[in-house]
Amino acid sequence: MSNFSIESLEKYFKIYRKSIxxxxxxxxxxxxxNFTWHMMWDKVxxxxxxxxxxxxxxxAKLNITKNCIDRHLMKRGDQTAIIFEPNDPKxxxxxxxxxxxxxxxxxxxxxxxxxxxxxxxxVCIYLPMIPELAxxxxxxxxxxxxxxVVFAGFSSSALAxxxxxxxxKMLITSDGGFRGNKVIDLKGIADKALEDTPSIEKTLVVKRxxxxxxxxxxxxxxxxxxxxxxxxxxxxxxxxxxxILFILYTSGSTGKPKGMVHTTxxxxxxxxxxxxNVFNYEKGDVYWCTADIGWITGHSYIIYGPLLxxxxxxIFEGVPSYPDYSRFWEVVQKHKVNQFYTAPTAxxxxxxxxxxxxxxxxLNSLKxxxxxxxxxxxxxxxxxxxxxxxxxxxxVDTWWQTETGGIMISPIPFVTPTKPTYASLPLxxxxxxxxxxxxNEIEGNQVTGSLCIKYPWxxxxxxxxxxxxxxxxxxxxxxxxxxxxxxxxxxDEVGYYRITGxxxxxxxxxxxxxxxxxxxxxxxxxxxVAESAIVGYPHEVKGNALYGYVILKDxxxxxxxTQVAIEINRLISDQIGPIAKLDKIQFVPGLxxxxxxxxxxxxxxxxxxGETKDFGDISTLLNPEVVKDIIKxxx
Ligand code: WT7
Numbered sequence: 119m120s121n122f123s124i125e126s127l128e129k130y131f132k133i134y135r136k137s138i139x140x141x142x143x144x145x146x147x148x149x150x151x152n153f154t155w156h157m158m159w160d161k162v163x164x165x166x167x168x169x170x171x172x173x174x175x176x177x178a179k180l181n182i183t184k185n186c187i188d189r190h191l192m193k194r195g196d197q198t199a200i201i202f203e204p205n206d207p208k209x210x211x212x213x214x215x216x217x218x219x220x221x222x223x224x225x226x227x228x229x230x231x232x233x234x235x236x237x238x239x240x241v242c243i244y245l246p247m248i249p250e251l252a253x254x255x256x257x258x259x260x261x262x263x264x265x266x267v268v269f270a271g272f273s274s275s276a277l278a279x280x281x282x283x284x285x286x287k288m289l290i291t292s293d294g295g296f297r298g299n300k301v302i303d304l305k306g307i308a309d310k311a312l313e314d315t316p317s318i319e320k321t322l323v324v325k326r327x328x329x330x331x332x333x334x335x336x337x338x339x340x341x342x343x344x345x346x347x348x349x350x351x352x353x354x355x356x357x358x359x360x361x362i363l364f365i366l367y368t369s370g371s372t373g374k375p376k377g378m379v380h381t382t383x384x385x386x387x388x389x390x391x392x393x394x395n396v397f398n399y400e401k402g403d404v405y406w407c408t409a410d411i412g413w414i415t416g417h418s419y420i421i422y423g424p425l426l427x428x429x430x431x432x433i434f435e436g437v438p439s440y441p442d443y444s445r446f447w448e449v450v451q452k453h454k455v456n457q458f459y460t461a462p463t464a465x466x467x468x469x470x471x472x473x474x475x476x477x478x479x480x481l482n483s484l485k486x487x488x489x490x491x492x493x494x495x496x497x498x499x500x501x502x503x504x505x506x507x508x509x510x511x512x513x514v515d516t517w518w519q520t521e522t523g524g525i526m527i528s529p530i531p532f533v534t535p536t537k538p539t540y541a542s543l544p545l546x547x548x549x550x551x552x553x554x555x556x557x558n559e560i561e562g563n564q565v566t567g568s569l570c571i572k573y574p575w576x577x578x579x580x581x582x583x584x585x586x587x588x589x590x591x592x593x594x595x596x597x598x599x600x601x602x603x604x605x606x607x608x609x610d611e612v613g614y615y616r617i618t619g620x621x622x623x624x625x626x627x628x629x630x631x632x633x634x635x636x637x638x639x640x641x642x643x644x645x646x647v648a649e650s651a652i653v654g655y656p657h658e659v660k661g662n663a664l665y666g667y668v669i670l671k672d673x674x675x676x677x678x679x680t681q682v683a684i685e686i687n688r689l690i691s692d693q694i695g696p697i698a699k700l701d702k703i704q705f706v707p708g709l710x711x712x713x714x715x716x717x718x719x720x721x722x723x724x725x726x727x728g729e730t731k732d733f734g735d736i737s738t739l740l741n742p743e744v745v746k747d748i749i750k751x752x753x
Contacts, residue, residue: 122148122152122394124546126533127533127535129533130530130533130534130546133546134543134544138547138549138573141163141547141573142162142163144546145163145387145576148391149175149383149387152390153180153386153387153390153426154180154185154189155178156181156356157178157180158178159176159177159178159359159383160177161175161177162175162176163176163574165574167574167599167600167601168594168598170581170586170590170594172384172578172580174359174383174384174574175383175384175576176359176360177358178383179358179359180357180383180386181259181260181356182363182382182386182426183223183354184354185386185390186256186421186422187220187256188220190428191216191220194216197428198213198214198215199214199215199216199219200213200214200252200431200433201213201404201430201432202435203432203433203434203435203449203453205296205298205435205436205437205440206296206436207448212249214249219253219256219425221350222253223352224260224350224351224352225253225345225348225349226250226254226345227256227257228349228352229257229341229344229348230257230258230261231261232344232348233320233322233339234319234320235261235263235288236263237261237262237355237357238262238263238264238361238362239264239288240263240265240266240285240287240365241263241264241265241266241286241287241290242268242277242286242318243258243265243289244272244289244304244307244308245292245295245324246292246294246296246297246302247270247434248295248324248433250292251267252411254290255364255411255421258364259364260352261352261355262357264362264364264365265363265364266280266281266284266366267366268280269410270295270304272412273691273692273693274308274310274692275693275694276375276693276694277308277311278310279374279375280377281317281318282315282316283375284583284584286318287317287318287320288319288322289320289321289322290321290322290324291308291321291322291323292305292323292326293305293328293329293331294327294331295326295435296326296327296435296436297436297437298436298437301327305331305332306331318337321334321338321339322339322340322344323338323340323341324341324342325341357382359381359382359384360381360382360383361382362380362381362382362580363380363381363382363385364380364417365377365378365380365583366417368414368520368631369624369631376582376588377583379579379581379582380580381580383576384523384577385523385524386426387576387577388524389418389419389523389524390427391524392418392423392524392525392545392577393418393419393423393424393426395530396488396514396516396530396531396545397459397514398457398485398530399427399457402430403430403456403457404454404456404483405432405459406431406432406455406458406459407419407420408434408438408458408459409490409491413520414518414523415491418525420433423524432449432455434449442475443468443471443472443475444476444479446468447506450481450483451480451481451483454483455483456484457484457487458488458506459488459489460487460489461490461628462493462494462498462629463492463629463659463660464629465494465498465502466495466658467659469505476506482508484506484507484508485511485531486511486531487502487512488514488516489502489513489516490515490517490518490525490629492619492661492662493539494515494539495539496538496539499513499539512529512531512532513529514528514531515528515529516528517541517605517615519603519604520631521593522577522579522603523576523577523578523579526545526548526550526571526575527545527548528541528543529542529543530545537614540616541615541616541617542615543614547575549571549572549573550571550607550615551569551570551572551600552567552568552570552608553568557596557597563610563611563612563613564610566606566607566618568603568607568621569602569603569606569607569615570597570600570602570603571600571603572601574601604620604621605618605619605620605621606618606619625652625653625664626654627662627697627698628659630698632664634652634653634654638651638652640689640693641666641686641690643693644682644686646671646677646682647668647671647682649668649709650666650667650668651666651709651722652664652667653665653719653723653726654723654726655726655727656727657701664698664699664700664702665701665703665704665722665753666686666704667704667706667709667722668686668703669705669707670705679705682705687699687700703753704751704752704753706748707744708747710722710744711741712740718736718739720733721733725749725752728752733745
C-alpha cells in the first residue's frame, strides 16, 4: 500500500495510526518512494526535543531542484510548470514549461556561480512576484546557496536588518514592481538598505518596470546580459540532507525578527507530501496560491510543493482589487484553475464587495479551495464555500506556521468532512497536544488549551539563524519535551481542532504575523514618546488591527497629538513596513502595570474592544486610576 495519497477517511485513519505508531518507518517509506536521492540515509530520525536538535534522513545526499525539475523532464518536459499572470491583465500571461524552467534556473545558477556565490553563502532575494523570483530561489537551491527571500513590501531598514542578520553576500532585486495601480521602487528601497549592509558584495538587478534606477559601479549588475551569456544547463550540487536550504524571517513577540532555518531533505519530503494530499493535486491540474513568495506559504505552496509534484503553479503579480474586485475570479476562469488557495483577509475584503464580481465568472474548474494564515471566521467561511466553491469544492482550512515548514492540521479534500471554522484533523505524522496552565496535557475531547506538537515531523525548522538558544526558549521550554506553537486551540467532540488564535504577543494583521514588541520599539524612538503598548483588536477585513496606547514625554510644551500620531505611523512604515501601521492611537497618561512593572496587556486588549469592566484578576494592578482614564478617552 502506498501511503502517499490518501483517498478515503478509512485510509486516512489507518495511515494516521501507522504514522504515530511507527513514525520513522512511515517517513522512511514516503521519502524513499516519492523522491530522488543521490544517496540514501543511514537513519530516518535522530532528535532531542529539549535541546531542539533534529536530524532527518541522516547522511542522505540530494538536490531539491533535481526533485522539482530534472526528474520531470523526461515525462513532462513540455508541460507548463509556471503560469505567470502579470499585474496588468492586458499584459500577456506566460506559460513556462518544465524544459524552460530547467533552462532558466540553470542560467540563473550559472550566473550566481560566476559572480562568486558558493555553497552555503546567503543570498537575499527582494523581488516582486515575477518568474525571476522563482528562478532565483531555485538557482540558489541548485548550487547549494542559502536563499533568504524578503517580502517586497518590507521597508529598507527591515531589509537591511534581515540582510545583516545572516550576512548575505548578494542581493537579487529589480528596478521595481507593479502592484495594482502603483509602481514600487524596489531598487530605490534596496539602495537605501545597502548603505548599511557591509556583507553585500554584489547586487543583481532584474528589469521589470523599465524605470530608471541608480546602478552602483562595481556592485550592481543588470542580470539580463549575464543570463544571456550563461549556459542553459547545469549540474545540481550534491547536498547533505541537513544542509540549509533557506532562511525565512518571521516576527517574534520580542526583539528582532527570527531567521527560521529550514534544511533540505526534511523540508522537501514534508512540502511534497502535504501538497499532494491537502490539495488533491492530480496530473494536469492548474493550481493557484495567491500568497507572496516572500512568506512561507509561497515557499512551500507556490514553489517547492507544487514543483515537487510536477504540478502547474500560478505566480500572480497583482492584487485582488485591481483593475477591480473580480480579478481573482477572472484569473481562475482564464487559466481554468483547479485548486485555489488564499487567505481569510482577502476573502473578507472580497465578500464586502458586490456579489456580481464573483458571479460574472465561470468558476466551475475549481475542485478544491483553501484558506491559510489566520482563523477563518464563520461568515467568511460560508461566503467562500458558497460563492467561490459553489458548495461543491471542499474548503481546506490549513493550519501551520513558518516554523512548521508545511501544513500540519487540515482537512484532506473528499476525505475529511469539513466543518466551518475548523482546521479539523492532523495530517499523518503530526501529533498535536493541548496543554493547560499547569503544563499538563489535556486528554479527551471538548477541551481547549495551548497547542503543542509532541513529536518531530520532517518539516520542522532546525534553528533560528545565529541564535539556537532563542529557538529553544521560544518553542521548546514552555512545555518541556514539546514544540509550543504559540496558538490556542479547541478540540471538539469528534477530535476536530479549531485554532482560536495567538496566546502570545503576536497579532495577525491581514494574515501577516506581527510581533507587538518590535513595533513598540519603533514608536518609542519618536522623540516625544515615553512609552507605548500595542494590542490587536478584531477588524472586519484585516482580521485584526493594531491599537496603540502611547504615553508622551513631559516636555513642558503642548504637542499636536494628531501630528504625533501621523509621525508615529510614518516611523513604523519606514522601519517595518506599511502593514504594521496602527489603526488607532490613543495618548494616555500611563499604562496599567503590575507591581513588577509588567504591562497588563489583557486590560488594554479588553479596552480596545470596548469592554469597560470585568478585567479579571487585577489584584496586582498598581495604578487603577490610569485604567479609568484610558476607558474614558477610548478611541
Ligand atoms: C500563525 C503562523 C503558515 C502560513 C501563513 C502564516 C496563524 C495560520 C491558520 C489557520 C488559524 C492560522 C496561527 C499561526 N494561522 N494558519 N488555518 N487557522 N490560524 O504563517 O506568518 O508563520 O503565522 O498564523 O496563529 O501560529 P506565519
